Amino acid sequence: MNQPGQSGRTELKRLPYKASFELSDLYSIIDENLVAHVGLVENGQPLVIPMTYGRDDDTLFLHGSSGSRLMRLLADNPSVCVSITELNALKVARSNFNSGMHYRSAVIFGKARLLEDDEKLAALDLISDSLIPGRVAEARPMTKKEAAATIIVAVKLDEASVKISVNEVDDPEEDMNLGYWAGTVPLKRGVGEVIPADAESQSLPIPESIKRFIERHQAER
Amino acid sequence: MNQPGQSGRTELKRLPYKASFELSDLYSIIDENLVAHVGLVENGQPLVIPMTYGRDDDTLFLHGSSGSRLMRLLADNPSVCVSITELNALKVARSNFNSGMHYRSAVIFGKARLLEDDEKLAALDLISDSLIPGRVAEARPMTKKEAAATIIVAVKLDEASVKISVNEVDDPEEDMNLGYWAGTVPLKRGVGEVIPADAESQSLPIPESIKRFIERHQAER
Numbered sequence: 001m002n003q004p005g006q007s008g009r010t011e012l013k014r015l016p017y018k019a020s021f022e023l024s025d026l027y028s029i030i031d032e033n034l035v036a037h038v039g040l041v042e043n044g045q046p047l048v049i050p051m052t053y054g055r056d057d058d059t060l061f062l063h064g065s066s067g068s069r070l071m072r073l074l075a076d077n078p079s080v081c082v083s084i085t086e087l088n089a090l091k092v093a094r095s096n097f098n099s100g101m102h103y104r105s106a107v108i109f110g111k112a113r114l115l116e117d118d119e120k121l122a123a124l125d126l127i128s129d130s131l132i133p134g135r136v137a138e139a140r141p142m143t144k145k146e147a148a149a150t151i152i153v154a155v156k157l158d159e160a161s162v163k164i165s166v167n168e169v170d171d172p173e174e175d176m177n178l179g180y181w182a183g184t185v186p187l188k189r190g191v192g193e194v195i196p197a198d199a200e201s202q203s204l205p206i207p208e209s210i211k212r213f214i215e216r217h218q219a220e221r
Numbered sequence: 222m223n224q225p226g227q228s229g230r231t232e233l234k235r236l237p238y239k240a241s242f243e244l245s246d247l248y249s250i251i252d253e254n255l256v257a258h259v260g261l262v263e264n265g266q267p268l269v270i271p272m273t274y275g276r277d278d279d280t281l282f283l284h285g286s287s288g289s290r291l292m293r294l295l296a297d298n299p300s301v302c303v304s305i306t307e308l309n310a311l312k313v314a315r316s317n318f319n320s321g322m323h324y325r326s327a328v329i330f331g332k333a334r335l336l337e338d339d340e341k342l343a344a345l346d347l348i349s350d351s352l353i354p355g356r357v358a359e360a361r362p363m364t365k366k367e368a369a370a371t372i373i374v375a376v377k378l379d380e381a382s383v384k385i386s387v388n389e390v391d392d393p394e395e396d397m398n399l400g401y402w403a404g405t406v407p408l409k410r411g412v413g414e415v416i417p418a419d420a421e422s423q424s425l426p427i428p429e430s431i432k433r434f435i436e437r438h439q440a441e442r
Contacts, residue, residue: 184415
């Protein structure tokens with residue numbers, strides 16, 4: 001996400017990120033983002049699929065889009081690499097070499113375990129409630145048929161690499177006072193105005209879970 | 222990103238996305254986003270790294286963070302899968318099963334080719350200018366030493382899967398008029414107030430490239 005910056009004098013200062021070994025950082029990156037990029041190996045070739053997810057303590061639950069293919073793949077090779085990235089700012093230095101981004105990144109390595117029966121039902125609700133807390137209690141309950149048509153895998157959060165880059169611009173002395181500008185451009189995420197789907201929904205109040213989601217994600221960096 | 226929805230009657234309507242075979246859709250997803258998740262295979266295991274990138278016609282240029290490891294890996298197995306995902310809205314149906322997201326997703330398969338010399342220099346500038354158009358002309362030029370410390374690979378955009386989900390909520394008849402709410406929650410991206418890095422930058426006008434970046438990304442969905 002950033003320039004390597006292994007060039008002598010300012011090596012330490014210019015490292016593009018700090019590694020974090022705090023579980024709280026890992027959990028925070030997982031909980032405050034909405035999509036994971038899940039890497040698999042298919043016939044020796046890489047495949048990366050975007051998935052929604054939920055977390056319960058030290059377990060990540062992934063909800064894929066291409067059910068049967070995913071299942072076949074994971075039976076073959078259950079190893080997955082789950083990457084979750086949050087972009088927070090452009091760091092614009094006087095040189096592009098020293099420019100980069102403020103970001104938080106989690107790269108998780110593990111084995112995917114396919115869930116069945118009650119464990120799957122619980123994980124389905126957990127994913128819905130991870131995305132929009134409180135949503136399950138407000139929605140029409142899931143049917144057995146719907147659960148059967150869905151694939152969920154669990155990945156233990158045993159091995160992960162967490163990087164956090166919040167480094168401010170730190171141009172070397174020789175780049176200063178030559179008329180080049182440097183600064184930070186914050187990247188923001190937010191939520192637009194909710195659009196009720198139809199007349200029935202228009203006649204109902206916006207559910208509490210949706211209101212909380214909006215409040216939380218509007219307040220974001 | 223979405224529920225499979227392979228359940229009989231409304232199968233077609235409930236497909237979570239449409240596949241696009243238009244190059245213009247692929248290019249638009251690439252050009253309007255900032256980060257790619259790049260899948261590699263390392264000793265038979267998947268590895269997914271977030272990278273910034275640029276595009277020139279039908280070639281994608283990737284800028285990695287962990288130079289030497291990346292180079293070693295790609296020498297071993299140049300196959301990559303590059304996934305770029307744009308989340309545009311939560312689609313909240315009456316059931317969580319029929320809920321999902323509005324998104325655009327590109328999954329690109331190819332062989333990474335390591336760039337050297339002039340080709341690398343050109344690609345470095347291209348990536349900077351892809352991210353912030355016009356930035357190269359305004360920044361301190363790259364030195365040979367800086368270019369040598371950077372790894373860039375090229376991937377031809379020959380094989381890609383593009384999915385676009387803009388489906389509105391389409392709850393089945395039996396879920397209607399039971400008091401459940403449904404609607405769409407737009408997810409927005411934007412840009413915050415620019416922070417000049419220091420006194421020199423404060424004394425200078427905000428560069429045109431940065432102004433254009435802000436204008437473009439503030440206007441986004």
